[in-house]
Amino acid sequence: MLCQECQSKQASLHFTKIINGEKTEFHICETCAKDKGDYIPGSNSFSIHQLLSGLLDTEQPFSTTKESPSLKTQREELTCKNCGLTYQQFAEIGRFGCAECYRTFDEKLDPIFRRIHGGNAEHAGKIPKRKGKDLHVHREIENLRSTLKTQIENEEFEQAAKIRDKIRSLKNNLQEKEGD
Amino acid sequence: MSIESFMNDAISPWMKNEGPESDIVISSRVRLARNLQHIPYPIIAKENQLGEIISQVKEKYAGQNHIKFGVLELLQMNELKENEKRVLVEKHLISPNLSRETKAGAVLLSEDESLSIMVNEEDHFRIQCLLSGFQLDESLRYANDMDDWMEEKLDFAFDEKRGYLTSCPTNVGTGLRSSVMMHLPALVLTKKFNRILPAINQLGLVVRGIYGEGSEAQGNLFQISNQTTLGKKEQDIVEDLRSVVSQLIQHERAARESLLQQSQILLEDRIYRSYGILAYSRRIESKEAMKRLSDVRLGIDMGLIKDVKGNILNELMILTQPGFLQQYAGEALLSEDRDQRRAALIRERLKLELAD
Ligand SMILES: [Zn+2]
Ligand SMILES: [Zn+2]
Numbered sequence: 001m002l003c004q005e006c007q008s009k010q011a012s013l014h015f016t017k018i019i020n021g022e023k024t025e026f027h028i029c030e031t032c033a034k035d036k037g038d039y040i041p042g043s044n045s046f047s048i049h050q051l052l053s054g055l056l057d058t059e060q061p062f063s064t065t066k067e068s069p070s071l072k073t074q075r076e077e078l079t080c081k082n083c084g085l086t087y088q089q090f091a092e093i094g095r096f097g098c099a100e101c102y103r104t105f106d107e108k109l110d111p112i113f114r115r116i117h118g119g120n121a122e123h124a125g126k127i128p129k130r131k132g133k134d135l136h137v138h139r140e141i142e143n144l145r146s147t148l149k150t151q152i153e154n155e156e157f158e159q160a161a162k163i164r165d166k167i168r169s170l171k172n173n174l175q176e177k178e179g180d
Numbered sequence: 181m182s183i184e185s186f187m188n189d190a191i192s193p194w195m196k197n198e199g200p201e202s203d204i205v206i207s208s209r210v211r212l213a214r215n216l217q218h219i220p221y222p223i224i225a226k227e228n229q230l231g232e233i234i235s236q237v238k239e240k241y242a243g244q245n246h247i248k249f250g251v252l253e254l255l256q257m258n259e260l261k262e263n264e265k266r267v268l269v270e271k272h273l274i275s276p277n278l279s280r281e282t283k284a285g286a287v288l289l290s291e292d293e294s295l296s297i298m299v300n301e302e303d304h305f306r307i308q309c310l311l312s313g314f315q316l317d318e319s320l321r322y323a324n325d326m327d328d329w330m331e332e333k334l335d336f337a338f339d340e341k342r343g344y345l346t347s348c349p350t351n352v353g354t355g356l357r358s359s360v361m362m363h364l365p366a367l368v369l370t371k372k373f374n375r376i377l378p379a380i381n382q383l384g385l386v387v388r389g390i391y392g393e394g395s396e397a398q399g400n401l402f403q404i405s406n407q408t409t410l411g412k413k414e415q416d417i418v419e420d421l422r423s424v425v426s427q428l429i430q431h432e433r434a435a436r437e438s439l440l441q442q443s444q445i446l447l448e449d450r451i452y453r454s455y456g457i458l459a460y461s462r463r464i465e466s467k468e469a470m471k472r473l474s475d476v477r478l479g480i481d482m483g484l485i486k487d488v489k490g491n492i493l494n495e496l497m498i499l500t501q502p503g504f505l506q507q508y509a510g511e512a513l514l515s516e517d518r519d520q521r522r523a524a525l526i527r528e529r530l531k532l533e534l535a536d
Contacts, residue, residue, distance in 0.1 A: 083220040095302075098220040099337035099345045102352075109342075109349075113410055116350055118384050120411020123343025125354040126324070128331050131338060 003029035080104045141170050191495055192271055194294035199313015203481040204429050206361040206494055207312055210319035212327050213346045213355035214305040217337045221347040222300045230284030230300050237299055240333040241288055249290035257285035266503030277301055302347050316358055320418050353410030358418050360425050365400040365478045366435035380424055384408050399470035436482055451479035458526050463519040469500050488533045
């Protein structure tokens with residue numbers, strides 16, 4: 001069997017990856033494997049990217065040769081202002097160019113993220129400690145508000161007043177910071 | 181250079197400690213991908229923009245004392261020799277990609293090398309914590325600590341809806357890849373591994389091995405890691421992996437037990453033949469070395485070989501890679517010379533073991 005990368009040497013490494021039940025085989029020669037760096041267990045760049053570029057192709061609505069002019073313009077318009085990457089380029093290389101790309105391509109990202117991340121498109125994990133401080137405060141205010149609601153329903157007015165003051169002071173702090 | 185001092189340099193201090201379940205789990209790793217808000221990602225950024233990141237790193241982190249990890253040392257790719265970079269790759273401290281990033285690639289290393297932060301690889305920062313044995317929770321905690329420490333001084337790109345923003349869509353959200361390297365010779369020998377594999381994959385985990393001719397992975401080593409980074413909490417991602425690894429450990433132990441009961445002589449024969457080859461061969465290819473080392477390691481872990489320590493597989497696995505062999509030889513080696521050096525190194529290492 002010939003190496004699928006260089007098509008010249010005999011493939012000596014037969015590499016199987018099974019991701020979410022989908023089996024992909026790679027047959028490559030030693031030289032190409034070393035170039036890819038994937039002969040070392042632990043490195044993980046090669047296959048995910050292959051998988052991804054394949055995946056993005058199927059997500060790519062403009063990959064067919066027949067294109068209506070309006071679609072073409074739409075594609076040309078989707079360009080990140082910060083780094084200059086177009087959506088087309090993003091689909092080809094399978095990489096964002098900068099943080100701003102996420103906002104630029106936002107409307108197209110949900111189906112891509114869902115396919116890669118087992119149906120998920122929104123973050124549920126860590127929030128940065130310092131930068132996310134306001135976010136933490138917003139979440140705390142939300143929580144306090146729901147506590148306040150139950151307390152009022154249960155006529156626990158003394159405690160509710162304390163919670164109300166706490167919400168007020170948290171909000172004041174936020175506004176002061178935003179005024180800086 | 182004597183083999184002892186060479187090994188002292190070659191083996192990361194973290195690896196010398198035996199972690200929990202180290203008869204089956206070689207190492208645990210957690211990696212967090214982080215980026216800055218305004219600078220484009222390395223694949224598209226201009227050289228001066230990446231240089232700006234390096235200056236920030238020099239100013240804010242390099243040489244700084246971290247409470248847990250000590251002083252962080254900055255190594256820049258353009259200041260390292262080819263072979264020095266290769267050694268870093270073989271120690272899993274940097275990726276092959278970073279070693280080729282000669283313009284602005286760098287790595288920050290902790291004193292014990294359990295923590296490394298790649299700078300300007302695919303993402304601006306990749307915080308990696310590597311511990312011996314089965315220590316996923318600890319790896320996550322340490323990587324998180326380092327993340328918090330770095331975030332005190334720089335703004336990481338974070339979006340309320342998508343989480344931490346990364347260059348590759350496969351890393352977005354938590355930016356977390358957790359993985360465990362396992363030695364599963366008995367599951368392979370009893371042909372049970374292939375039956376377990378589909379179940380692992382259905383859980384959204386990825387199994388990697390290096391497959392030579394036939395179906396056996398080189399050295400019977402497998403890396404199991406999470407695929408999904410978005411939509412789950414970090415702790416849950418790690419817990420999902422942890423529970424699968426725990427089950428695999430039990431399966432491997434049961435398979436070892438049944439091998440011992442059903443075919444002890446066959447097993448001993450295989451293990452001692454491999455030991456003999458490692459102890460006396462004059463030339464050995466990397467693939468064969470891995471296979472024999474796996475056998476001997478199994479023999480040690482099952483108590484059949486008593487006078488050799490168990491971490492020999494971890495050590496020799498790394499020491500017999502081309503970069504280390506050349507560093508030991510002090511010169512570039514042709515592949516036949518490497519086979520000869522490899523055999524010599526293994527013989528010496530085993531002798532050292534018996535002399536202890
Ligand atoms: Zn090839
Ligand atoms: Zn962009």
